[in-house]
Structure formats: structure tokens, C-alpha cells
Amino acid sequence: MPRYGGYCGKILRVDLANGTFRVQELDERWPKDLIGGNGLGASLLFAETPPRLDPLSPESKVYLVTGPLNGTPLPVGSKLGFIFKSPLTDGFMDSYAGGFLGAELKFCGFDAVVLEGRAPHPVYLWIDDGKPSLLDARHLWGKDTYETCRQIWEDHGDPMIRVAAIGPAGENLVRYACVMAEGCHAAGRGGLGAVWGAKNLKAVALRGVSGAVRVADPAAVKRLADEIYQAIRKDPSLWDGMPRYGTVSAVNSNQASGILGTRNWQTEVFEEADKINGEAFRRQVWERNLACFACPIRCLHFGRVKQGEYQGLETVGPQYETVYALGSLCGNGDPAAILAAGDLCNRLGLDTISAGVCIAFAMECYERGLLTESDTQGLELRFGNRSAIIELVQRIAYRDGIGGLLAEGVKRAAESVGRGADRFAIHVKGLELAGHSVRGYKGLTLGYATSNRGGSHQDMRHLPERAGQFDRRSTAGKAQLNIDITATTALRDSYIYCAMFEGLVGRVGVQQLHADLINAVTGMALSRQDLFTVAERIWNLERAFNVREGKSRADDTLPRRFLEEPIPDGPSQGMVSSEEELAGMLEEYYRLRGWDPTTGIPTRDKLDALGLSWVADALGVR
Amino acid sequence: MKGLRVRCRFLSEFRDAAGRSEMEVEVGAGSSVSDLIARLCSELPGLQALFERVGGSGSPSFVVAVDGVEVPAHRREATVLREGSDVLFFFPGVGG
Secondary structure (H helix, E strand, O other): OOOOOOOOOEEEEEEOOOOEEEEEEOOOOHHHHHOOHHHHHHHHHHHHOOOOOOOOOOOOEEEEEOOOOOOOOOOOOOOEEEEEEOOOOOOEEEEEEOOOHHHHHHHOOOOEEEEEOOOOOOEEEEEEOOEEEEEEOOOOOOOOHHHHHHHHHHHHOOOOOEEEEOOHHHHOOOOOEOEEEOOOEEEOOOOHHHHHHHOOEEEEEEEOOOOOOOOOOHHHHHHHHHHHHHHHHHOHHHHHHHHHHHHHHHHHHHHHHOOOOEOOOOEOOOOOHHHOOHHHHHHHOEEEEEOOOOOOOOOEEEEEOOOOOOOOOEEEOOOHHHHHHHOHHHOOOOHHHHHHHHHHHHHHOEOHHHHHHHHHHHHHHHHOOOOOOOOOOOOOOOOOOHHHHHHHHHHHHOOOOHHHHHOOOHHHHHHHHOOOHHHHOOEEOOEEOOOOOOOOOHHHHHHHHHOOOOOOOOOOOOHHHHOOOOOOOOOOOHHHHHHHHHHHHHHHHHHOOOHHHHHHHOOOOOOHHHHHHHHHHHOOOOOHHHHHHHHHHHHHHHHHHHHHOOOOHHHOOOOHHHHHOOOOOOOOOOOOOOHHHHHHHHHHHHHHHOEOOOOOOEOHHHHHHOOOHHHHHHHOOO | OOOEEEEEEEOHHHHHHHOOOEEEEEEOOOOEHHHHHHHHHHHOHHHHHHHHOEOOOOOEOOEEEEOOEEOOHHHOOOOEOOOOOEEEEEOOOOOO
8 A cells, every 4th residue: 555645556558569457655754755746747757758859759758647636536636647748839738638647547546657668550558447558540540639538438338437638630640639628628739649649549538446545644734625615615716707707707807907818919909809708608509518537616617509600609718818819829719610610629638828839820921921821721711700610620630731731830830931920920949829918917927938838827827917916027036936936836836736726825935824735635735835846856957957958047038029029008018028037037047046147047056955866867957 | 975886897707697798886985995886786686696705715706896996895985985986796617
């Protein structure tokens, strides 16, 4: 039996090339040093993969990781983490899908699964109550993610099987192809779908019936679960707001503050924002709410388009990021068209954020004459052309014509187009940016630039600035704020709990509830300072991975649009993320992190202090 | 002393609780954002639960923007309104 509660004590290693399996005991040091999830995955990825590995090669590895909270009665512990080297950024990537996978894997008896090698033909991994097998997926290859899920249910006669699958985008190695769980929960960012596609892995299917997650202090866990449930129940923005408007409520608030990414971030006010806000989707499309494992928040929406061009379309979603990326960013004020494009991304297995940013890039290039109708095979790529958006999603997934260019991601696409197109490529370290303003939040200015994933809003979070706890227009204290927030996001992704729960636990600095949760579940006696050290360890592991891939201070930068062009209008008019401002924040940030101020590389002293001497040795830092 | 009129606007949950998307409110000269919030709680009791919601670190978690500029929680008592101020209330959202 594992020493600590919350863990199964076993990792399943899957050799896709030979079709063999090996069960590894969970190292007893890992819970205290790394917790699980993000921490465990980052450590294994660094230790087990060589530098400069082609992410699409058979030697690449993918880590499916749970945390100790998954599968317990604690609400909002639904997610499964996927840790891998990204074919989009060539750097560290972690992506988390909601639904039921995290709990189900624990019920199957595993803390993690490691996928290695390349299968000789399409397969899917089936874990039947702890017994793994690789089943032929040739009849699934070519199917979309919904069809794949349904076929697996039919093949096994069990609709309770939890299925994570790639669609045609992953099969075609689109660099931002994603993995979809039950067709609606995305492990969206960074190209996980392409890594699976390169491995001939169509899906992972889980069914755990016999397993149960033991917790160290059941009475304390029950008490915490009740307190959390009551806190959610009393929070109007979670209990009422999320079911009603979902994360799409951010459209209203971002528009009101003039920080809603519009037409490839040429501006940050969208004249049609009120057509694509939460109220519009609620009025026109949404019919009921759905929830993830053990979660009372019910932030998901099942919807049906009742009239017009997309009449009859049924889907789950959208979330705010999809409304931003396929809506305002592309000048699209049609909620049904956003829904249709988002649904297509889900089916084909494409990250909606990256897809939307690539499409918006293409639109701006087209409007500026850098792309012509000859390049686009006749598609008129003007902002607002909603049928072009939907057509492009299809072409990207199948690498058809202009879709083949955009399938490479916006950074590579801009390099191919040349002639200054890089100015319109909205990415950091190759990852297309999410829907939270770089220029509009000074904290996020630094956060995006230093995120280990790249253009991700899930490392540094914008919400404390958004909520007015910190002045978004000021750079003062933002380096420390970054460190305090990324400490909580590293723990969030290691425990694993959902981002919807962040506000209740606390987003800025490690809180007592962080300690109470982990200690009640596991029986460890970790202090807040211990947990901060764990978070620092995880962050430095990720950074070290990227350093080993050749990334440094030079990559801690932002798109030129945000460095040079002030927001032109609206309530945030004039805000810009100047190079000087960014440089100043970076200097303070590196100093506070204990990194070399010139290179942004963690120092030996820093790594030694975190128990990462082996990482320092690997990097050759002094 | 002559009062002043401000325009209050409500988004999403605030609009649902207020039963309207905007209203004009007369407050005393020199009134602060905090004074306005107290006034709104008495006129529209449905808003009180929203104003009383606290974030994980114990600070109020709704957003008040006066003439497009967010007023951090610790400055709401000191931020004085002027004639014609536009005051917007909303939650910042979660997740992403």
C-alpha cells in the first residue's frame, strides 16, 4: 500500500512499439518533493528525454498524470494532466483536460501512464479496471473525436468508458492538434494531438470499477469537501454566474475595460461584443449545464442552434477562449458561427485558441496584401468572414492548401510568409496567445513573456489584476506577483484541481487551505513554506527543460504589436507593453527568482537549494 | 451641499441581481465608491450578496470601474465620485 493517501503507488509504462507494459512503483520521495501532476510530469520529462528531441519522433514521451486530489470526494479535482515536449514550441508543455479522466485513471489503479515509442499501426490504449491492452484502432483512424468515442463505447458495449481521442488534425500532425475527452473536454494547448498522431495512438480509454482512492484523514477530507461545497454554493459568480454565462461572461467585462482582443489584437474593443457575450449564448443556444467529476459548479453548456445556417447543430461549449479566438479576434460577431467553428475544432481535434490566432493572422496578412487569393485558393480571408473561418478550420485539420501553412502554427507560418509578417504573428515562444490582454495587464505583460509554456494564461493569471486586487496599469510589484501566482498555479496543476476553484483556494501566494487540502488527503505534514518550495522546484524544472532546449532571456519577449503599438481606443487606450518596461520587470523577476540576470538561466545555487543538483549538472551551470 | 448624479451600470450577475442594466443614482457631494456601494445595497438589496462576496485571500472580488478605470478594493473608500461619473460593476470571471 502506498505510504501516503491520495496515491495508487503505481505508474503504468506503455511501450507502443512492442505492445508491452511495465508497472513502476511510485518513488516514495515524489509526493513530498513534487506532489504529482505537473510536478511529477516535469521531473520525469526532464529526466527521461534527451535534449533537442524531435517531439514527433518515436523517442518522445507523453506523461498522463494525476494528482492526489483526483478521485477523492473533494469537488473540482476532475482534471488529468498531460506533460510532453511540444511540437509547436519545442519546449515544455503541460495541458489539462477536465471531465472524468483524472478520477477514472485513479480508479484504474494508476497515478500516471507513460506513453513511449511508436505503434506499428493505429492503436488505442484500453485500461480495463487496471488491466492494460493495446487494441487495433485502424477502424477508428480518420474518425473525428466524437465518432471515435462512440465507436469505442459501441465496441465495448459500455458508454461509461472515459475516452480521450485525437481527430484528423492529430493524425495529420497539425502542430496544435489537441486531445479531446468525450469530444468536449480539451487537453488543448501545445500540440499533444500531433504527438499522439505521430505515435499512431488514436485514443486512451479508461474504465475503473474496483479501485478507490484512499485518503489519510477521511474526516478532515469530508469536512473540507463540505466547506468547499458550501463556499461554492454561497459564491454568486460560481453558483449562479458560471451555469448562466460560463466563462463567456469575460466578453462583457473585457469589452467594458477595453481589453477584448479584436481583429488580431489590432484593437481591444469589439463593436459586436454584445452579440457574442454570455447572454447571447444563453438566449440563443444553451439548453442545460453539464459538470465534471464531483464538481458542483456546472460551468459547461450543452447547446443547440435553433435557426439559421447552422440550425440543428448540437455541441458543448463554447468557453470564453473559443469566443475570443474564433469570435472577436477574427472579427466574427455571430454566435452560431463561433459555435460551429468551435464544434468543428472539437471534432477534428484542434486547439481553438491556436486555430483562431492562426486564422486571424491569415486574415490580417490577406487584408494587408501579404496573402492573396492565389495563396488562399480563392478564400476571401477578411475579418468577419465567418464561412471562411469554418472553411479554414477544416483545411487546417487536413493540411489542405493554405491550411497546410497555418497547420504549422503562427510562428512558422509567419516565417514562411516573410515580408514582415512576423509583426502579425501573435505568439510567445511559438504558443499562440490566449484571450487576455498583454497590454492591458502589466502583470500579464511579464507573465506571458516568462511563461514556460509560452503564450499561456494558465501560468501567470490575470484574475487578481482583473479583480482590482492589484492595479493592472502599474508595473510596481508585478515581478513578485508573478512568483506568487505561479506558485499557486504550479500547485493547482500538481494537486490537480480545476482553475474554477482557484479563487476559493487563493491565487496569490500559498494559502493555508493549500496545506490543509494536501495534508488531509495524503497524511503529509507540509507547511505553506514547504509547498512554496515545491512550487519553485516545479517552475525551475520547467524552466531548466526549456533552457536545455536552447531557450533563454532572448525568448522572454512579446509580439512586436504589443511592444510597439499602444491600444488605439477604448477605456484602455494608450496602454502598451514597451521593451523598456518589460526589461525592467524582467530584471526584477530574474533577481527574485534567483536566476542569472543576463541569461535568465537558473543558477546552480538556486537549483541546489531546490534539490535539483542533478538538473544543474545536466545543464552544466555553475 | 448639492448632490451629484452618477450613472451605474451592471454586467451579467450584477444586472441579474439589480434587475436592470443601468440606473442613475444621486449621491451626496464628496461621496466615495464605498458610499455608492452602500447606497446601492440599500436601494437594491439583491446586490448585497454580490458586493459581500470575497475572494480566496479575503478581499472583495468584484470589479468597480469608474470612467473606465478599475478602482482596487483598497482605494474604494478614498475614490471620490464626480458629477456624471460612469460606474461599472462586474465579476472578473474565473477559469479562462
